[in-house]
Amino acid sequence: MNPGRPSRVAVLGAGITGLSAAHELRQRGGGRHQPPEVVVFESAPCAGGKILTESHDGVLYETGPESFGTAKPQVMELVRELGLGSELMHVDHHHRRLLILAGGRLRPLPEGVGQVMPVRWWPFLLSDLLSWRGKLRLLGEPLIPAEEGESDESLGAFFDRRLGREALERLAEPILAGACQGDPARLSLRSTFPQFAEMERRGGLLRQSWRGRTRRLAPLAETSYPVTLRGGLALLPGALARRLPAGCLRLGAAVTKVSRRNGGWEVRTAAGSECFDAVIAALPAPALAPVLEALDPELAGILREIPYAAAAVVTLAYDRQGFSHPLDACGFVVPRSEGRRLSSAVFSSSKFPGRAPADLLLLRGLLGGAGRDSQAIGEEAAAARTVRNELRDILGLGEAHPRWTRVARWPAAHPQYTIGHALRVRRLESCLQSCPGLVLAGESYRGSGLPDCVRSGRLAAAKLLTPAGGRIAAGVA
Ligand SMILES: Cc1cc2nc3c(=O)[nH]c(=O)nc-3n(C[C@H](O)[C@H](O)[C@H](O)COP(=O)(O)OP(=O)(O)OC[C@H]3O[C@@H](n4cnc5c(N)ncnc54)[C@H](O)[C@@H]3O)c2cc1C
Known part of the structure; x- marks a missing residue:
């Protein structure tokens, strides 16, 4: 093994995060270096995780x-x-418009309302989604002073304070908290939608939305609408799995324990145990906690604090x-x-x-x-x-x-990135300081949804292949 560079890596979980990590390990390993040997352990009989x-x-x-x-x-x-x-x-x-149930009736989200803030006057003013009182309260947002300090405010408290109760209930809660099926009173604004805290700091949500209006209106045409695959999203994990060398994906192989062994890592399944230089753990936090319990009970405890x-x-x-x-x-x-x-x-x-x-x-x-x-x-x-x-x-x-x-x-x-989530991730990072070669990746930490999972998986691989001071890296991707 090159110092600081693993030659055999275990990836736990063949969801989109784990498969992206395995793909990146094989891609990045080229050039001057041999790609590391990769083994992906997956408990289910097929790859893809939540993509079905x-x-x-x-x-x-x-x-x-x-x-x-x-x-x-x-x-x-x-x-x-x-x-x-x-x-x-x-x-x-x-069929691009989205409807919102308000007062028992379906009403269209006014054109020009992207992520909560309106950037077109007329559709917003003419819409019946908010009452006149609710609209005026929202439009008065620039008059609300910015909150000082670094407190981890809930998404609900933030939008109630800045835009008023009605805009919270009919816009922010269903559009933002609804994306992760969260309770706005418990979700951390800083960990879910930090851009709004930043907008408040820079002069207010309405002012910032209008300032970026021309930039924002163009993307509204394309990038704010989701995309899928004609043959189904399962094509994506399928294609990733097919690119891996034969025998690299172990299906029906639930990992029960990860422990240290001779300066590297031992991964245990019902079929036995195998040794690796590094491990990318791409399991959701509740599934990973028991696997790491014996290695570090504190780390496992923090993983259990992340609710689903x-x-x-x-x-x-x-x-x-x-x-x-x-x-x-x-x-x-x-x-x-x-x-x-x-x-x-x-x-x-x-x-x-x-x-x-x-x-x-x-x-x-x-x-x-x-x-x-x-x-x-x-x-x-x-x-x-x-x-x-x-x-x-x-x-x-x-x-x-x-x-x-x-x-x-x-x-x-x-x-659920509830209040205190950012601190939880920092505590995980600090536990991992003593675990060189162990990287956590996936939806539980720094962004859920498919784009963030792909980013996290690929970043985990890049981290492992970039030696940090002659040592294999560790941390949360
Ligand atoms: C109903 C629903 C709708 C969603 N809609 C969207 C959407 O429209 N757009 C979007 O971007 N995101 C959406 N998401 C979120 C997105 O699906 C997830 O964020 C993403 O798929 C998570 O991928 P992952 O690889 O991190 O985790 P997972 O997909 O959970 O993969 C983890 C894998 O680990 C395996 N595993 C678990 N324990 C073990 C073990 N001990 N040993 C070995 N393997 C194990 C599991 O079987 C699984 O295959 C949705 C999620 C759900 C549930």
Whole structure:
């Protein structure tokens, strides 16, 4: 082994993070150096983790993530690198608008409202999403003095303070907290959407949004809409797995323990143990904690402090004939204040046409989220019934009954970056100082969602292949 450079690396988990890490290790190792030998351990019978594409009755549907944002370019870059560019599928031009349930009625998010702040006057003023009182309170934001200090404020407290209760409940909570199914009163603004704290510091959210308006309006056309793959997102982990050398991906191999061995690392599974120079741990924090318990109980304890919210994804296929709603949007989100059990719905066959045969309409309803876990982890039949009833009620579907329904339950779906998260990650970094060659990566730490996972996986590999003062690196990517 070159000093500070591993020649054999274990990657734990073949989700998008682990596969991106393994891919990067093989890519980066070229040139002057031999790429390290890589072994990817995956407990499930297939690679991909939360990315799961299924098909039924001529319909392709996703039971985990269904699309990815392009403002962060990492997934786009990887898709093109893997030769999957022709599979890219954009949100249908005519169905880009998002609806918000407010006061029991679906109302469109006004044009020009990207991430919460309006950058066009008229659509915002003419919209009925906020009352006049709510609009005036939001427009008075520049008068609110910036809060001094470094406190880790909750997302809810921040938007309540700056924009008022109504804008928090009808804009910030469903759009921002809704993305990770979080409770705005518990999520840390600094760890989830630090750009807003920065905007406050630089003169206020409205002023900053208007200053960057011309820059922001152009990207609104393309990069603020998500993208998917025509043949399903599972094409991505599939292509990554196929690029790995034969025998490198061990499926059905749950890692039970990682410990130190002769200056390197020993990885144990039911089949036995193997030695490595370095380990990239790309498991969600709750799954990693027991694996590292014997190595460092403090590290395992911090991993257990990172909470996860449960979710259930219910896919429903309706006959087009007799279906009374036009589904003329990409879907809708439901603020918590509406007191509903459904948290959002995607009109999949409008958003990505071609996903279902012409005679079918495809919808996807989401249950669960922080504080609402029980709705997601209960009986499958109950989840299906709840979503069906909520859709019937909200969309006014009358007696329309789905031709078929599929339920996927995720007991640990979304990591919650609650208040204190940044400190938790710093404490992990400090524990890892004494673990050269161990790098943690994935959605639990510095960004969840596919682009951040790809970034984290690739960064973990780059970190390991860049010796730090003659020592193999360690830390959180
Ligand atoms: C319902 C849902 C909808 C989502 N929608 C979107 C979306 O539309 N867009 C978006 O960008 N993101 C979305 N996300 C988030 C995104 O899916 C995740 O952030 C991302 O897939 C996480 O990837 P990962 O590789 O870090 O973790 P995972 O995908 O969880 O992969 C971890 C892997 O480790 C394996 N594993 C666990 N324990 C062990 C062990 N002991 N030994 C070996 N292997 C083990 C697991 O089987 C799994 O394969 C969604 C998530 C969910 C749940």
